[in-house]
Structures are given as C-alpha cells and as structure tokens.
Amino acid sequence: MSIVENVEKSMQGTVDPAKADLNHHAATIATEHEAHPDHRMFGLIVFLGAESMIFLGLFAAYLTFRVVYPEWPPAGTPERELLLPSINTAILIGSSFVIHNAEADIKNNNVKGLQLWFGATALMGIIFLAGQLYEYLHLEFGLKTNLYASTFYVLTGFHGLHVFLGVCLILAVLWRSLKSAHYSEEHHFGVEAAEIYWHFVDVIWIILFVLLYLL
Amino acid sequence: MTQVKNAPVAAVASVHETERKWWHFFTFSTDHKVIGIQYIVTSFIFYLIGGSLATAIRTELATPAPDFVTPEVYNSLLTLHGTVMIFLWIIPAGAGLANYLIPLMIGARDMAFPKLNAVAFWMIPPAGLMLVLSFFLEAPQSGWTSYPPLSLMTGKVGEGIWIFSLLISGTSSILGAINFLVTILKMRVPSMGIHEMPLFCWAMLSTSGLVLIGTPVLAGALILLAFDLLAGTAFFNPTGGGDPVVYQHMFWFYSHPAVYIMVLPLFGAISDILPVHARKPIFGYKAIAYSSIAISFLGLIVWAHHMFTSGTPAWLRMFFMITTMIIAVPTGIKVFGWLATIWGGKISLNSAMLFAMGFIAVFVIGGISGVMLAAVPFDIHVHDTYFVVAHLHYVLFGGSVFGIYAAIYHWFPKMTGRMMNEPLGIIHFGLTFIGMNLTFLPMHELGLLGMNRRIAFYDPRFTSLNQLVTLGSYILAVSTFPFMFNAVWSWLKGKPAADNPWRALTLEWQTSSPPMIENFEVLPVLTQGPYDYGMTHGSTEADPATETPVLSGSPSA
Numbered sequence: 001m002s003i004v005e006n007v008e009k010s011m012q013g014t015v016d017p018a019k020a021d022l023n024h025h026a027a028t029i030a031t032e033h034e035a036h037p038d039h040r041m042f043g044l045i046v047f048l049g050a051e052s053m054i055f056l057g058l059f060a061a062y063l064t065f066r067v068v069y070p071e072w073p074p075a076g077t078p079e080r081e082l083l084l085p086s087i088n089t090a091i092l093i094g095s096s097f098v099i100h101n102a103e104a105d106i107k108n109n110n111v112k113g114l115q116l117w118f119g120a121t122a123l124m125g126i127i128f129l130a131g132q133l134y135e136y137l138h139l140e141f142g143l144k145t146n147l148y149a150s151t152f153y154v155l156t157g158f159h160g161l162h163v164f165l166g167v168c169l170i171l172a173v174l175w176r177s178l179k180s181a182h183y184s185e186e187h188h189f190g191v192e193a194a195e196i197y198w199h200f201v202d203v204i205w206i207i208l209f210v211l212l213y214l215l
Numbered sequence: 216m217t218q219v220k221n222a223p224v225a226a227v228a229s230v231h232e233t234e235r236k237w238w239h240f241f242t243f244s245t246d247h248k249v250i251g252i253q254y255i256v257t258s259f260i261f262y263l264i265g266g267s268l269a270t271a272i273r274t275e276l277a278t279p280a281p282d283f284v285t286p287e288v289y290n291s292l293l294t295l296h297g298t299v300m301i302f303l304w305i306i307p308a309g310a311g312l313a314n315y316l317i318p319l320m321i322g323a324r325d326m327a328f329p330k331l332n333a334v335a336f337w338m339i340p341p342a343g344l345m346l347v348l349s350f351f352l353e354a355p356q357s358g359w360t361s362y363p364p365l366s367l368m369t370g371k372v373g374e375g376i377w378i379f380s381l382l383i384s385g386t387s388s389i390l391g392a393i394n395f396l397v398t399i400l401k402m403r404v405p406s407m408g409i410h411e412m413p414l415f416c417w418a419m420l421s422t423s424g425l426v427l428i429g430t431p432v433l434a435g436a437l438i439l440l441a442f443d444l445l446a447g448t449a450f451f452n453p454t455g456g457g458d459p460v461v462y463q464h465m466f467w468f469y470s471h472p473a474v475y476i477m478v479l480p481l482f483g484a485i486s487d488i489l490p491v492h493a494r495k496p497i498f499g500y501k502a503i504a505y506s507s508i509a510i511s512f513l514g515l516i517v518w519a520h521h522m523f524t525s526g527t528p529a530w531l532r533m534f535f536m537i538t539t540m541i542i543a544v545p546t547g548i549k550v551f552g553w554l555a556t557i558w559g560g561k562i563s564l565n566s567a568m569l570f571a572m573g574f575i576a577v578f579v580i581g582g583i584s585g586v587m588l589a590a591v592p593f594d595i596h597v598h599d600t601y602f603v604v605a606h607l608h609y610v611l612f613g614g615s616v617f618g619i620y621a622a623i624y625h626w627f628p629k630m631t632g633r634m635m636n637e638p639l640g641i642i643h644f645g646l647t648f649i650g651m652n653l654t655f656l657p658m659h660e661l662g663l664l665g666m667n668r669r670i671a672f673y674d675p676r677f678t679s680l681n682q683l684v685t686l687g688s689y690i691l692a693v694s695t696f697p698f699m700f701n702a703v704w705s706w707l708k709g710k711p712a713a714d715n716p717w718r719a720l721t722l723e724w725q726t727s728s729p730p731m732i733e734n735f736e737v738l739p740v741l742t743q744g745p746y747d748y749g750m751t752h753g754s755t756e757a758d759p760a761t762e763t764p765v766l767s768g769s770p771s772a
Binding site for chain 1: 327328331389392393394396397400401402427428429430431432434435436438439442446447448449450455456457458461464465468
C-alpha cells in the first residue's frame with residue numbers, strides 16, 4: 001500500500017532550467033525555495049480583516065452608546081471645529097493616491113520614484129498626526145468630560161496609533177529602499193504591504209470621520 | 216530520472232545534519248513541531264495550575280462556611296481558575312495540536328509564517344506568568360467575565376494585570392489563527408483538494424475564522440475597560456453615564472465563540488481518531504466538515520443568550536434563543552456522524568479511543584443542557600447557578616479536555632516516537648471519567664435547587680451534594696497523576712513507536728516518528744482519501760506498520 005508516492009513529476013516541473021547545470025544539491029535547494037510560495041500578501045489581508053474587527057467592535061460600541069443615550073452628543077458638549085479635521089481628512093485621503101504612485105513606479109523598477117512618493121506619504125501622515133495633536137490640544141473637552149468625549153478620544157487615538165504605525169512602516173520601507181536593489185519590480189512585497197496598510201488606515205479614518213464629526 | 220529522484224534526499228540530508236536536541240524546545244524555534252509541543256507542554260503546566268486552583272475552590276466548598284480561604288481569596292481563586300483554564304490551557308492546547316498536526320496532515324514542510332508562529336507561542340508564557348503571579352500581588356477578583364462595574368471596584372492592579380494578560384494571549388491567538396488559516400488554504404500538497412483534507416483541518420479552519428472575527432472585538436472591549444479602570448473614563452461605568460451592557464455584548468461576542476474555539480479543534484481531532492480505531496471510514500465527511508463551518512457561523516450570532524437576565528429586550532431574547540437552539544443541529548450532525556462511524560466498526564478500546572468515546576458520551580450531556588439553557592424561561596430560572604457551572608464543565612471538561620487527552624494518546628507516538636503505556640492510560644481514563652461525572656453531575660441538581668455560583672459560602676442544606684462534588688474533584692485531581700507519569704516516562708523510556716502504529720491513512724502517519732525536521736523526504740501525493748479504511752482500492756487492512764516510511768516511494772498499483 002501506499003497512499004503517497006514519489007513526486008518526480010512535480011519535482012521536475014519546478015526545477016529551474018537555468019540552474020540545470022549546477023549540481024543536484026543546488027538545484028534542489030532552489031526547488032525547495034520555490035516549493036514555498038509567498039503567502040505574505042494573503043496573510044496580511046487576513047490580518048487586516050482581524051484588525052478591522054477591532055474597529056468594527058469599537059464602532060458598534062460607539063453606535064450603541066449613541067442610540068441608547070437620550071441626547072447625542074450629551075448636553076453641554078462643546079461645539080466641534082470642522083475645518084481642521086476636514087483638511088486633515090483631505091490630506092489623509094490624498095496620501096492614499098500619492099502612495100499608489102509608488103507601487104506603479106516600483107513595478108517599473110523606478111526606486112527613485114518609490115522613494116519620492118513614499119517620502120511624500122510619510123510627510124502627509126506626519127502632518128495628519130500633527131493636525132490631530134493640535135486638535136487635541138485645542139478641544140474644549142477632555143477625555144473624561146462625558147461619554148462622547150471619551151469615545152472621541154479613544155477612537156481617534158486608537159486610529160492615530162495606526163497612522164503612526166503606518167508612518168513607521170513607510171519610513172522602514174524608505175530606509176530599506178536606500179540599500180541598492182532591495183526592492184525590484186519582482187520583489188517589492190514590503191512596498192505593497194505598507195501601501196495596503198496605509199489604505200486600510202485611510203478607510204478606517206473615513207468611517208471615523210463620518211461617525212464622529214458628521215453624524 | 217534517478218538524478219532527480221535522488222537529489223531531494225541529498226538536500227534533505229544536508230538540512231538534517233543537526234539532530235533535534237532537548238534544548239531546542241526552550242528556544243525561539245520556528246519548526247512547527249517544536250512549537251506545537253511547546254504549546255502543549257506549556258498549556259499542560261497551566262492546566263496543573265488551574266487544576267490546583269479548582270481543587271482549592273472545591274476544598275473551600277466542602278463546607279458551607281468560608282473556612283478554608285477568605286471570600287476575597289475565593290473570588291481570586293475562581294477568577295484565576297476560569298481565566299487560566301480557558302486562555303492558558305484549552306485554547307493554547309488546541310493551538311498546539313493545530314501547530315503540530317496541520318502541516319503534517321496537509322503535506323506541508325512548515326506553517327506559512329514560521330517566525331510569526333514562534334512569536335505567537337512566546338507570547339503565552341509571559342501572559343500566563345503575569346496572570347498567575349498576580350495571585351501573590353493582588354489577584355483579579357471579578358470572575359473570568361470581569362463584568363463592569365464589579366471589575367472596576369475590585370482592585371486596579373489585579374484587574375489591570377488580568378486585562379493585559381488577556382490582550383497578550385488574545386494577540387497570540389490571532390497571530391496563530393492567521394497562520395492556520397493561510398496554511399490550510401494555501402499549503403496543501405497539490406493532490407489534496409479541500410475535500411480531501413483531514414477533518415481536523417476543517418475544524419481548525421472554522422476555529423481560525425472565529426478567532427479572527429471574535430478576538431479583536433474582545434480586545435476592543437478590554438481596551439475600553441482598561442480606560443475605565445486606569446484613566447477614569449466611563450464607557451462601562453453607569454455612575455459616569457456609561458453602559459455596562461455594552462461591555463457584556465462585546466465580551467460575549469468573543470466569549471461565546473470562544474466556547475467553539477475551545478471545542479471545535481477537538482471535534483476535529485475526534486473525527487480523525489474515531490475512524491482509525493474503529494477501522495471504518497468516517498460517516499458523512501462533508502456533513503462533518505460543513506457542520507464545523509456552520510457552527511462557527513452560528514456561533515457568532517448567539518452571544519446574547521448569556522445575557523437573558525441583563526435587561527435584553529424580549530424580541531432580542533427570542534432571536535438569540537432560536538439561533539442558540541439551531542446550533543444544536545450542526546453539533547448533532549457531528550455526533551450522529553461519529554456514532555455512525557464507530558457503529559459496527561472493529562473498535563480497539565485503547566486509551567485514545569476510550570477518551571474519544573468518553574468525549575462523545577459526556578459532551579452530549581453538556582450539549583443537551585446547553586439546549587435547555589437556551590430556553591429563555593429556564594435560563595432566567597437557573598442563571599448564575601451551579602446548573603450553568605455543570606453545563607459548561609460538561610462541555611469544556613467532558614468535551615475539550617477529554618478531546619485533548621484523546622488527541623495526546625493518539626498522536627503521542629508521532630510526536631515522541633514512543634508509545635504510551637496502555638494500562639496506565641486506561642486507569643487514567645477510568646479515574647477521569649468517574650471523577651468528572653462525580654464532580655459535575657451533582658452540580659445540575661445543586662443549580663436546580665438554587666445554589667448560586669461564584670460565592671464562597673452556601674446554604675447548609677446543600678452540604679451533602681457539595682461534599683460529593685468535592686470528592687469527585689479530588690478523584691479528578693488524582694486522575695492527572697497516572698497521565699503525567701505515563702507521559703513523562705513514555706517519552707523517555709516508552710516502547711519505540713513504529714511510523715504508523717495505528718495503521719492510519721492521514722499524511723502525518725506516512726512519515727517517520729517523530730517526523731524529520733522538514734516533515735517529508737519527498738512531498739507526498741495522495742492516492743486515496745484520509746478515511747478510506749477497509750475500502751477496496753486500498754489494501755490498508757492487511758498492511759502492517761512498517762519501519763521504513765511509506766514515503767520512500769514504492770509506487771502503488
């Protein structure tokens with residue numbers, strides 16, 4: 001009996017013809033590497049799915065508070081300034097388009113372009129964070145003023161933490177891109193990962209902006 | 216041709232020039248088999264801690280008055296017992312089995328993200344130690360559910376430690392689940408379609424989905440609770456305008472699925488163990504596979520049945536009552552599938568099979584009391600009584616723990632290359648089965664009579680039944696010793712195991728025992744299904760266990 005048998009065929013299929021002249025050992029090492037396809041993108045998307053569940057849970061909590069409370073925001077909550085958050089929103093949404101250019105560039109092996117767009121995105125992210133900090137410092141309510149204020153700070157703060165991590169990711173990619181040939185048109189998972197993470201942070205912000213400022 | 220055939224062996228030899236040493240189990244290893252055993256052993260240590268806590272609880276409850284420990288210490292004991300058993304024993308033990316088995320079962324060389332896997336494991340010991348050591352500082356006292364406002368009033372330090380410990384172990388389980396999901400979906404050998412993979416993989420697929428959807432919501436709740444506790448906000452604190460019921464919703468949105476996170480992996484393990492020891496194909500492969508998926512989907516929409524007495528509106532209670540009852544359908548499908556599998560089989564009553572059959576018997580009792588609890592009027596009557604304690608222990612001890620034991624007896628030869636001692640295993644099963652039923656069966660009656668859970672003292676009229684329960688819990692505590700002795704002794708000196716001592720058909724048995732570092736010399740190709748026992752196209756019944764791995768490639772007819 002054998003429910004398993006040798007797999008010459010599949011082994012042959014994956015041996016790179018270019019390496020056929022090398023000794024067997026090297027050829028099989030190459031084979032073994034090719035036998036491990038890259039699942040990082042799928043893993044990242046699953047991770048972001050889980051991450052979005054945290055936000056979904058927090059959004060649900062916010063909406064429940066809002067529905068259950070007789071008046072929302074509770075009476076006595078100071079008026080919110082809309083201009084600065086709107087500019088901030090525009091910057092963050094714009095940065096998603098900016099970072100998208102980087103992916104197009106690296107697919108053409110243009111590392112200089114990648115650096116330019118990633119640098120610009122990081123800058124926009126930092127401006128967003130600075131704007132948010134400015135808003136925090138000038139708001140007329142504090143963390144403990146009332147339930148609205150608490151949810152406002154915790155939700156925007158938790159999102160801000162994600163923006164901060166996104167900026168760190170982008171800067172890390174930027175740092176790595178300084179090494180020659182770290183990213184190429186074939187190998188640029190780091191670039192794509194940072195970009196997708198950035199889009200994710202952006203989408204979360206749009207929902208937050210609607211929930212906290214507009215509704 | 217021969218070149219290609221021999222080449223992998225050469226490569227393998229160069230990779231495996233280092234033998235596995237004992238100290239590899241104490242390092243940041245990225246080998247899924249090392250990580251799996253790390254998980255299982257670590258979680259078993261926490262099981263012993265949680266078990267000691269339970270023994271202390273039962274010693275206290277042997278008499279109606281709080282004379283063994285103070286009520287405050289009692290609160291800490293039950294909080295730590297619940298938290299340790301759930302987050303540090305059953306969930307990591309399931310993750311350990313999954314780590315060990317998934318790549319072997321699907322013919323992969325490792326998990327999709329080995330480093331992430333090691334990171335996920337190494338979050339467990341600090342989280343667990345932090346929690347357990349909190350006992351000596353200021354232990355959390357508000358139960359494993361940690362409902363506010365109670366949890367905001369019982370001491371900041373203990374509660375804070377509890378929250379952060381859970382956040383860490385929760386992150387660990389999310390990272391683990393990402394790995395399981397990606398590995399199962401993407402790394403099967405090419406010849407293994409999704410309907411050819413062992414049922415354990417289906418179970419882990421469902422479990423991972425639940426972890427990924429549920430755990431982050433718990434994290435959200437814990438973050439808000441931490442703010443309430445440490446920063447003085449009032450999300451869940453009614454005195455500051457917050458709503459404690461929102462916490463309950465967020466908590467149970469994870470913690471009800473957590474029940475399935477704890478039991479589904481063992482459903483899967485049982486589905487793999489029964490056919491092997493009954494020498495029959497699994498009955499209803501697809502039904503069992505898809506019922507796992509159905510359980511995880513339904514498991515996500517039943518959470519508020521824990522909150523029937525929390526002021527949940529009547530229409531919502533109806534919804535959750537109905538969904539909860541529906542969940543008995545896919546669970547029943549599994550049970551009937553298992554029964555039909557062993558029906559008329561050539562059953563070998565070894566330790567693994569005894570625990571697997573014990574699992575079915577005891578779990579069904581827990582499942583039925585679960586349906587009883589789903590009915591709103593009955594639940595309101597017995598809410599927070601020992602009836603609920605009895606139910607959850609029948610599910611988690613009778614289900615999960617029996618399942619873990621069955622899995623360990625079944626896969627121990629594969630993990631260690633040695634057989635476990637059968638007589639000791641049978642003694643272990645007998646003591647566990649008697650102890651378990653003696654401990655938890657009387658609790659049903661105690662609950663119906665109205666004895667409240669989570670309180671250190673009780674009405675003296677409950678004394679005799681409580682003493683019976685305490686006696687049972689001591690038997691249960693003692694039952695662990697033959698197992699521990701058996702496991703340690705067999706690991707060191709047990710009879711060497713053949714590669715496939717149970718003559719099983721799934722892939723993990725088609726490699727050496729213990730498997731080599733990258734699992735397979737050559738990636739296997741399936742020629743029959745995982746449960747085709749006694750089928751005409753396979754000659755398994757006549758096939759004895761061989762020393763040489765079947766992998767070495769004698770082409771089958």
